[in-house]
Amino acid sequence: MSLDATELGRRIRKIRENRGFTQQDLADLLGIPRPAMVQIEAGNRSLSSVELMKLSKELGFDPKDLFAEVFDEDQDSVTVLFRSDSEMATNHQLNQAVSHWSVLCRQFTELEKLVGADRKFISPAVYELVPPGSKWEAIQQGNIIADYERGRLKLGTAPLPDLPEIIEGQGVRVGRLPLEDCISGLFLADDKNGLAILVNAEHSEQRQLFSCAHEYGHLLFDRKEKATISRRAEREKLNEIRANSFAATLLLPEEGVREFLMRAGKSRDLFQIQEIYDEEGQSVRAQRRSAAEPFSVQFYDVVHLAFYFGVSYESALWRLKSLKIISEEEREELSSREESAREFRTLLWRQSGRQERIQGGNFQHKLLMLALEAYRLGEISKAKLREIGATLEVPSHQIDAFSRRSEPAETAEGPLLPS
Amino acid sequence: MDVATDTCVLINLAVVVRLDLLKVVPPYIFHAPTEVLDEIEDLDQRATVDQAIAAGHLDEVKLDQPGELGLYVSFNATLGKGESACLALGKGRGWAIATDESKDPKWKKVISGAGFAIINTPGILLASIRAGALTVTAADEIKTKLELRRFKMKFDSFASLI
Numbered sequence: 001m002s003l004d005a006t007e008l009g010r011r012i013r014k015i016r017e018n019r020g021f022t023q024q025d026l027a028d029l030l031g032i033p034r035p036a037m038v039q040i041e042a043g044n045r046s047l048s049s050v051e052l053m054k055l056s057k058e059l060g061f062d063p064k065d066l067f068a069e070v071f072d073e074d075q076d077s078v079t080v081l082f083r084s085d086s087e088m089a090t091n092h093q094l095n096q097a098v099s100h101w102s103v104l105c106r107q108f109t110e111l112e113k114l115v116g117a118d119r120k121f122i123s124p125a126v127y128e129l130v131p132p133g134s135k136w137e138a139i140q141q142g143n144i145i146a147d148y149e150r151g152r153l154k155l156g157t158a159p160l161p162d163l164p165e166i167i168e169g170q171g172v173r174v175g176r177l178p179l180e181d182c183i184s185g186l187f188l189a190d191d192k193n194g195l196a197i198l199v200n201a202e203h204s205e206q207r208q209l210f211s212c213a214h215e216y217g218h219l220l221f222d223r224k225e226k227a228t229i230s231r232r233a234e235r236e237k238l239n240e241i242r243a244n245s246f247a248a249t250l251l252l253p254e255e256g257v258r259e260f261l262m263r264a265g266k267s268r269d270l271f272q273i274q275e276i277y278d279e280e281g282q283s284v285r286a287q288r289r290s291a292a293e294p295f296s297v298q299f300y301d302v303v304h305l306a307f308y309f310g311v312s313y314e315s316a317l318w319r320l321k322s323l324k325i326i327s328e329e330e331r332e333e334l335s336s337r338e339e340s341a342r343e344f345r346t347l348l349w350r351q352s353g354r355q356e357r358i359q360g361g362n363f364q365h366k367l368l369m370l371a372l373e374a375y376r377l378g379e380i381s382k383a384k385l386r387e388i389g390a391t392l393e394v395p396s397h398q399i400d401a402f403s404r405r406s407e408p409a410e411t412a413e414g415p416l417l418p419s
Numbered sequence: 420m421d422v423a424t425d426t427c428v429l430i431n432l433a434v435v436v437r438l439d440l441l442k443v444v445p446p447y448i449f450h451a452p453t454e455v456l457d458e459i460e461d462l463d464q465r466a467t468v469d470q471a472i473a474a475g476h477l478d479e480v481k482l483d484q485p486g487e488l489g490l491y492v493s494f495n496a497t498l499g500k501g502e503s504a505c506l507a508l509g510k511g512r513g514w515a516i517a518t519d520e521s522k523d524p525k526w527k528k529v530i531s532g533a534g535f536a537i538i539n540t541p542g543i544l545l546a547s548i549r550a551g552a553l554t555v556t557a558a559d560e561i562k563t564k565l566e567l568r569r570f571k572m573k574f575d576s577f578a579s580l581i
Contacts, residue, residue: 008485047483049481049483049487049491050453050481051480053500063492064496066489067489067492105549110496133439141446202440250520304532375525378524378528379498380525381502382499382525384495384498384502387500407523413519413539413570413571414542414574415542415545416538416540416542417542417545418420418536
């Protein structure tokens with residue numbers, strides 16, 4: 001479609017308003033006076049390609065959308081996020097992170113299509129549940145679906161050290177970027193960005209794993225909303241409670257926790273029963289009940305449990321309480337031992353030599369691989385490959401080295417002149 | 420004839436410090452889109468190009484018409500920003516394109532398939548000889564220098580083309 005400057009200006013104004021920016025904000029972004037921005041929106045001043053691409057990058061929109069036959073910005077998940085979250089426009093770090101993440105996700109989607117690896121047919125299940133009417137219902141829904149997902153994905157009761165990989169296997173992009181401390185993560189879900197989870201890279205490794213599971217829960221339950229940000233201040237909302245319950249159960253499945261404690265001899269509430277059958281079908285039952293005091297859960301048990309399942313000490317405590325393995329008083333007492341727990345965990349970590357569970361840059365590596373493949377197949381040019389490399393902070397000389405094998409060994413130019 | 424100049428041609432001529440040739444090969448008027456200039460990473464080469472612009476050997480051009488911007492973002496889905504700017508000018512304004520990237524299958528396919536008028540570094544050197552702005556010996560010296568930088572030409576000497 002060929003559109004005129006007035007329509008282009010109108011569309012830019014719409015994007016700006018949807019994101020809660022002022023004309024002064026955009027003028028500052030472009031380094032031009034506010035009246036010039038007013039003129040751009042009115043169609044009286046032209047917008048250069050460099051300015052357009054800058055706006056697109058900073059505001060997180062696809063520049064191709066501006067020139068589409070039908071301009072439907074409202075369907076974009078980044079727009080939804082900006083409109084639903086009043087802080088997006090004023091919080092520079094957040095808005096930068098979301099825009100950057102969206103650029104990468106859209107690039108990923110386009111490259112997948114170019115190399116024929118379109119994952120639109122591979123996506124996680126959708127659970128269209130009745131919205132929870134109470135906290136109790138929210139917790140129950142989260143628990144049930146987490147157990148169901150473990151079963152559906154054949155995960156058993158074991159820890160999920162590679163949860164991001166598992167989620168990516170469901171067609172979801174998983175990324176990590178620094179966000180404000182009060183934000184644990186967010187998700188985007190639309191055709192252009194695909195299904196995407198972003199977790200706060202500033203948080204501890206255990207918390208990131210929890211956030212990853214939490215956002216995955218949102219994708220399963222709340223995908224229709226297209227985007228949400230998970231903030232500490234909103235943890236009382238029912239859909240946040242449901243996603244938290246989902247994450248806790250997914251990462252610390254009841255059966256797995258009980259098995260772990262059983263192995264550690266900490267099965268206070270469980271009878272230990274052994275039965276032996278003879279050839280006449282008679283059984284002899286041996287039963288031992290754990291005495292409360294000698295087997296009560298200690299801080300180092302919780303550290304070990306948390307370490308085993310890759311969650312934080314506090315998460316493990318809350319999970320033990322929700323499973324009624326410890327009381328509220330015990331949780332409080334164990335929580336007060338957090339410093340000892342931290343030291344013990346450090347020791348455990350050092351001795352185990354275990355790698356971080358949330359590996360950095362998986363998504364970026366996959367994006368680079370897709371770009372190299374697209375270049376090899378002749379779907380993108382070398383300059384585009386370098387451009388994608390630059391967004392991933394891979395220098396062009398490295399990109400050239402990676403792509404050299406896909407190129408003809410030797411070429412020579414004859415003179416070309418227009419006739 | 421207006422020509423949108425891609426990065427590789429500018430770099431080749433910057434390396435041999437002969438960007439002045441762009442001014443002496445009528446009927447061509449060379450323009451460098453801002454996106455192309457931004458792709459020159461080597462600071463010395465960029466300085467040489469900036470000096471050539473200041474001397475009027477070529478000029479910087481910005482894409483700012485809505486139709487051109489639409490073409491540009493569409494090309495940029497699979498091509499670099501500099502390439503996309505050149506193609507948008509080629510298609511939007513009917514300009515020729517100066518480029519050397521024959522090693523790149525995608526770029527080669529795009530520029531050869533859409534009926535763009537193309538000029539390359541050997542073509543500029545040949546046109547300069549024909550215009551009397553460059554001797555065959557000087558052109559062959561440039562050829563040797565560029566070949567040391569892995570830019571090969573299909574012929575032994577410009578003498579064979581005259």
